[in-house]
Amino acid sequence: MNRIGAFAGKLRVPALSIFVALFIGALFIIFTDVEVLGRLLSDPIGALSLGVGRAATAYSALLRGALGDPETIGKALASNGDVQLWARALRPIVESVVASVPLIFVGLGVSVAFRTGIFNIGGAGQYTMGAVGGTLAALIFGGGVTPAPIAIILVMIFGLIGGALWAFIPGFLKARVGASEVITTIMLNFIAAQFVFFLVSNFEFIQKPPRIQPVSKELSQFVDLPGILPIESLRLDIGIIVALLTAVAVSWFLFRSTRGFELRTAGLNIAAAKYAGMGAASSIITAMLISGAISGLGGALVAVGTVKQLSPGIAGSVGFTAIAIALVGGTRPSGVVATALVFGLLQHGGSLMQVTTSIPIEMLLFIQALVIAFIAAPELTLGIIKNPFVRRSKSVTK
């Protein structure tokens, strides 16, 4: 009973944060609508009901885009196994999961660093360099040079190495000369993107013919990650499986291993870690290596499997969204996976919302930012909605 209570307690703030952020998002949709504003003075009730209707339309489009259209799903259920219909019914939710894969990886990666007390905000750069590693491995070993399974494994290994190397630099600098990882990792994000630009615009081996655009060759010609769904047109590949296994591995590492114990101690109380004889420098470097490797693995799998191409902007907003996810998920692997799935839903659902209601997808960035703000201020969040089940008691044992 206590365990369930504790679990519910941990979920309280994140769940409330998402809920309140969506609510405020709705207010924004209502009060930024030109038509609503235009009628607000002359016909306030009509204007508000129009606004509420608009918000409802937007959020229902968001839901349909994220999870699927009930009507289509009904048809698919009635169709007795029509592959086309099933593909249409499942595509939204599958795409939402696809969108969450990079978030899971980078979210897990930065969580390991956060747990160690290092604010690694270089997830984007490490992810990008992992994508570089994976792309190079695909170009070198794919296309029949080595058997497909070996090529896939090499893609993953190169991704791990790419991300780890990129994270090693700020880790080493922090451990040796005390350089702030916040600054170094941000800078390395830019350098990683420019490095990709350099690669995909200067090398025939990499650049897509006829070498006009700064993008790599189509990678699916070299390595094809196996899908995991029986319907071929749904592009969910082994990336999600690797992501979930990584979450389990991270959890195991943090909470069961000796090294993980050292990292968590350093993260919670660096003075006590020194007192206990744990090497602070080696904790920093280990945490950064692992952190970068996980993000890099994600970069490689997504570049080769989902995007099938390397481009300078491959990381998109993954780096910053992943920081939010790590914080919302309490830097706990299970929390990170759950939050990444929710953010994946929001992201993919948001694209349909944009198409059907002309509400820009930036609205979702706004909602994500609000979620972070509320998570960062739990007292504020709890204050907004006084939860009757909340007993803020201090446990004192004498």
Add this chain to the structure above:
Amino acid sequence: MKLELQGITKQFPGVLANDRISISVDKGQVLGLLGENGAGKTTLMNILSGLYRPDSGSIRIDGTERTFRDPAEAINAGIGMVHQHFMLVPVFDVTESVVLGSEPTKGPLGSFDRTTARAQVVELSKKHGLHVDPDAKIESLPVGVRQRVEILKALYRKSEILVLDEPSAVLTPQETEELFEIIRGLAKSGTAVIFITHKLNEVIAVADKITVLRRGTVAGETTPAAATAASLAEMMVGREVQLTVSRSKSKVLEPILEVNEMSVLNDAGAIAVDRATFEVRSGEILAIAGVQGNGQTELVEALTGLRPIDSGNVMLESKAFAAGSPREIASAGVAHIPEDRNRDGMVKGMTIAENYILNTYHLPQYSKRGLLDRKAISAATEKAVKDFDVRTPSIDTDIASLSGGNQQKVIVAREFSRNVRLVIAAQPTRGLDVGSIEYIHRRIVEQRDSGAAVLIVSTELDEVLALGDRVAVMYEGRIVGILDAKDATRERVGLLMGGIVA
């Protein structure tokens, strides 16, 4: 003025901090308010100074009921607080510090009238016998004098009720005696004084009447004439307490720790420990006394591998360990109870079990092929929790939710879980309740009796005198004297603590 607090009740979530507390102090009277940490003294004073509002109960001054919505109202009503941690600006001089916030002004622009201010401060200090140089910079003053400045500040604001919160914590015994003189003088001139402390001897020395708090209620009222230290301790704890540590004569054997001409720098690069030389032998307790900030922290950090030794050498069982890391030193048989348990001694947010293995987790008994052996860890922690009487619902409880005494027991259990040749205990009982102090002292003496060498660093003179077989005194980084227990009287140690080498 006469101050009465009647039936003050203050409930915090899960804690009834004050339960119908009534105290009173008359014009010209000194009330000693005695209680352990957590007894409710601080809450009561925060209510009196306007920081909290009571759930029920009333504050009366000269018979009229008053409510304070904020500290400014309490100050205007004549209540002056002198906090344990001084609130002074180091670069200001005494005059500026005293008048800060209610400065005399002159001219149309209201510029600071320094001449008047200085004259007022001089007059005030003369009137109350508080000798300070009005032009001295705060940062150049010793702690005892800074405290006088705090008291002057309160008097300058026309306080007629003066509240002193643990005022002797930072003072040498001689400075404490001077403080008592000041308090007696203030009372004579009509000020009502509330003197908050957990030190039994002090209330007996200075108070006119004594109120004892226990667990948020008034446990008893008495007078110094009727009370003894033992009776007060019993009132404070609720049961009979052994005030002296019972211990047999020590069987002193070979030296375990030899420190030779050791110098250590502080964070700013200045000399914090200046050529310290001493030894601690098997079967004895060497207690290092001294006012806080005289190099004790750096001394302990150097001996435990947390701070480099600048010069000199240190031998542990005849082996040099000057370059040792904390882990090497720990595995050589050194137990370290750190000065600041919140900062160094434990990791809040981790469980009791995790804190128990904090510096032994890497040993084969707990770690196999890079993974923690949770069964072995649980079994060892369960045993330690039982052996050391740690009161906790479970070993998986976050250590942050334990009381200070139980937290310290976990730390002591951890440090004594290894083979111990040398115990280095810095402020081992700071902030603990009497029961826990008793317990931890007993455990330390046990280590000595089983042949370990024990080095205790404490700013509490009572603790030093109760435990030390020999007493060393540190002053400005130097060991200014080492006395045998039989020669270590309160007066001699006190003089040494003030840097006076007879």
